[in-house]
Amino acid sequence: MPRQKSEFDDLRPLEFREPDEVLEDEQMYTIYEVGRLLQGLDPDADLDVETENVLMDWAIPWMLKNSEQFVFAEPEDDSEPGYYGLA
Structure with a gap:
């Protein structure tokens, strides 16, 4: 449900x-x-799954938008995530 801007302090x-x-x-x-x-x-930081999912919702589009500024390294194992760094 939408809320009025006046309901927020910051x-x-x-x-x-x-x-x-x-x-x-x-x-x-x-x-x-x-x-x-x-x-x-x-x-x-140790996060619960729901919080981790929300952070991914922000991180993935940000990384795609800035993809030319990143390099990628394959994971050591198929069950692990890859690694990203600055180009």
Whole structure:
């Protein structure tokens, strides 16, 4: 159900950071770690599945929009995620 803007105390502009503002140049990250970092969390933060899914909903489109700024490394095993880093 929509809510009135007046019901909220803090309205901020929606801002997306550039990949080099989120990731360290010499590091490679899983998509899960990227999602956490986008929200200002520790990349090793322990999250429940529902929260992790919401973070993926933000991280995947952000990475696609900025895909030219990323490199990809295959996972060591098919059951593990790949790794992403700055190009």
